[in-house]
Structure formats: structure tokens, C-alpha cells
Amino acid sequence: xxxLFFLLLLTMFGCxxxxxxxxxxxxxxxxxxxxxxxxxxxxxxxxxFFQFNKPLDPKSLKSGISFYVDGNKVNYTGEYSLAEGNxxxxxxxxxxxxxxxxxxxxxxxxxxxxxxxxxxxxxxDGSLLDGDKNKVPGGNFVIGVEGFQHHDKLCxxxxxxxxxxVDTLQVYRIVKGGAAYLYASVGFNMRMDTSTVVYGKxxxxxxxxxxxxxxxxxxxxxxxxxxxxxxxxxRYVMAFILNSDEAAMNxxxxxxxxxxxxxxxxxxxxxDGDGNxxxxxxxxxxxx
Numbered sequence: 339x340x341x342l343f344f345l346l347l348l349t350m351f352g353c354x355x356x357x358x359x360x361x362x363x364x365x366x367x368x369x370x371x372x373x374x375x376x377x378x379x380x381x382x383x384x385x386x387f388f389q390f391n392k393p394l395d396p397k398s399l400k401s402g403i404s405f406y407v408d409g410n411k412v413n414y415t416g417e418y419s420l421a422e423g424n425x426x427x428x429x430x431x432x433x434x435x436x437x438x439x440x441x442x443x444x445x446x447x448x449x450x451x452x453x454x455x456x457x458x459x460x461x462x463d464g465s466l467l468d469g470d471k472n473k474v475p476g477g478n479f480v481i482g483v484e485g486f487q488h489h490d491k492l493c494x495x496x497x498x499x500x501x502x503x504v505d506t507l508q509v510y511r512i513v514k515g516g517a518a519y520l521y522a523s524v525g526f527n528m529r530m531d532t533s534t535v536v537y538g539k540x541x542x543x544x545x546x547x548x549x550x551x552x553x554x555x556x557x558x559x560x561x562x563x564x565x566x567x568x569x570x571x572x573r574y575v576m577a578f579i580l581n582s583d584e585a586a587m588n589x590x591x592x593x594x595x596x597x598x599x600x601x602x603x604x605x606x607x608x609x610d611g612d613g614n615x616x617x618x619x620x621x622x623x624x625x626x
Contacts, residue, residue, distance in 0.1 A: 370468035379430035393423035408446040415604035431493030442485030449479040499610035499617040518585040520578040593621040
């Protein structure tokens with residue numbers, strides 16, 4: 339009778355005694371990161387875009403690693419932007435064909451969802467990209483492009499040498515007759531590889547006396563890249579703090595286009611510092 343009663347209870351309430359059901363994994367409750375909408379460059383929108391179902395972890399964004407070109411027919415500069423936390427935008431101008439042709443080049447852009455990769459795309463909640471959309475974290479997302487051509491009218495000529503143009507080199511007094519700061523802004527005619535512009539190596543500001551003797555390279559107080567009406571950086575801004583005596587000195591901005599640690603465009607072409615139309619040559623902007 340007791341056995342019958344026990345069996346009746348099991349039938350009514352079920353059994354939760356299977357060891358395989360415990361413990362429940364935390365990831366079972368976290369939906370994976372997924373691409374919910376994507377697009378390739380067109381006449382209306384000249385960029386790749388990927389809309390995700392949740393905000394991305396910015397620290398997981400490593401251009402060339404967490405998203406990259408599959409194959410070796412197209413170069414990628416590494417440019418991208420993240421809008422509203424969950425929209426990855428990669429300008430078409432960031433790609434150009436290694437061997438241009440009239441019919442264009444076919445290639446694939448890959449979003450990394452490899453579980454074994456430390457640079458796979460993740461959401462802010464730690465969820466891994468489900469690139470193949472099988473509802474399981476992991477898997478690459480691949481988008482193919484056929485007949486891609488770099489449009490010089492929109493992007494600038496990839497092999498053209500970048501040039502620097504004078505924006506501003508000016509001393510502003512913080513205190514009348516006393517402390518001041520030096521503001522230097524250098525504009526370029528095309529998108530620059532910001533990693534090549536390293537203060538103290540490829541670009542620096544010297545302070546000299548009235549006789550032209552260089553006294554020191556100024557220690558950088560603040561700097562930033564700014565865009566010229568686009569998502570691509572073309573202008574480099576620097577700020578320096580000066581005392582009253584230093585504010586009366588001469589200053590020069592020096593940018594390297596020769597030797598090592600040269601400044602380059604995103605297309606890998608060295609700065610045309612002397613403005614002769616060819617890559618190479620140092621650029622100097624002075625204020626006396």
C-alpha cells in the first residue's frame with residue numbers, strides 16, 4: 339500500500355532527481371550575441387553595418403582580429419565606429435583592392451565568434467557572438483561582397499601621398515602677463531593612420547630662443563584626434579602649458595616623413611612633408 343502511494347505521488351508531481359539536470363549553467367539564461375541586421379556598401383549608405391541584439395563590449399573590438407577580411411585580395415585599414423552601443427559601422431573606404439580590376443574584387447568580411455579566440459566579439463553581458471545563428475554561443479558571422487571597387491571620388495586615391503596643412507599654432511594667455519598654453523592643430527588632406535602619429539617620435543613641438551637655438555621638446559599636456567565632418571580622423575590637436583618666460587619663445591611643430599617612425603595615411607603611404615607631390619619629406623610649422 340505504501341509503495342502504491344509513493345508511486346502515485348511520483349505520477350502527480352513528477353521526479354526532479356536526474357543528476358544530469360544539475361547544476362544549471364549560467365549561460366543557459368544569457369541569450370548569445372547575434373547580428374539581427376546587416377548590410378554591405380551601397381549608393382545610399384557607403385559602409386558595412388552590423389546591428390546586434392544587445393550592446394557590444396567595446397574592449398572586444400579589435401580590428402583585424404575580432405572582425406577581419408578573409409583572404410589576401412583586399413587590404414583593410416582597421417577603421418570602424420560603434421554607434422549606440424550595438425551598431426558596428428565599417429566604412430567602405432577602409433578597404434581597397436591589392437590588384438584593382440575593372441570587374442572588382444570578391445572578398446568576405448568576418449565577425450569573429452570563435453570560442454577559442456580571446457578577441458571574439460562579446461556583448462557587455464559577456465555573451466559570445468552566435469555568428470551562425472544556431473542559438474548557441476560561438477561561430478563566425480560572414481558577409482560576402484562581389485565586385486568590390488575602391489571609389490576614389492568618395493575615398494581619395496589610396497596611393498596618393500598625404501599632406502599636412504596648417505590649422506593653428508598659437509599661444510593663449512591663461513593669466514595676463516603670466517601662464518599660457520600653446521595650441522597646435524595639424525590638418526591632413528586624407529584619413530591618417532593614427533597609430534603612426536606618436537608624440538615624441540613621429541611628431542613633436544620644439545621651443546627655441548630668439549637666436550634659433552632649440553631649448554627643449556615640449557612635454558605634451560593634452561592631445562586628441564578630431565574628424566573633419568566624417569567618422570575618419572584627419573586633424574591632430576595638441577596642447578602645452580607654458581610659463582610666462584616660455585610663452586615669449588619660438589615654437590615649431592615637426593612631423594616626420596623620412597627615416598623611421600614616419601607618419602602615414604590609413605593606406606600605408608608616407609607623409610609628403612615637403613609638399614613636392616611624392617611620399618617622404620619632413621613637415622615643419624613654425625611660430626616666432
